[in-house]
Amino acid sequence: MQNEDNLSAFERGVYAVVASIPCGCVSTYSRIAYTIGAAGAARAVGNALNKNIYADVPCHRVVQSDGGVGGYAWGEKNKISMLLREGVVVANGRIDLKKYGIRFNT
């Protein structure tokens, strides 16, 4: 993300967290929302990513809390392909958050 001054603090927070996700790992919308101090705003997080597609923000590394791949502006299957490319094993359209789901704070 560059000079996204047009965006709100919430949006920037989401991008910051998503951008901090290391390669080969994934995070959940709810977890991100909680990290930025907006616990429960998982929906808003997804909305933020959907409306803002930046190369600096690996939105494809954001999945659902249940391990589901979730949605993707460019296509879910495309998202899965990228995850696999990152090294994240996606079995039956599901990701093992126990292995790839990172946590910013314990």
Add this chain to the structure above:
DNA sequence: AGGGTGACCCGCT
């Protein structure tokens, strides 16, 4: 200022 939308989450059946 009010209402509708969405890449979600959780609980219940």
Add this chain to the structure above:
DNA sequence: CAGCGGGCCACCC
């Protein structure tokens, strides 16, 4: 385990 409904939050018209 799968399917359905309600609830939550932030953004846009």
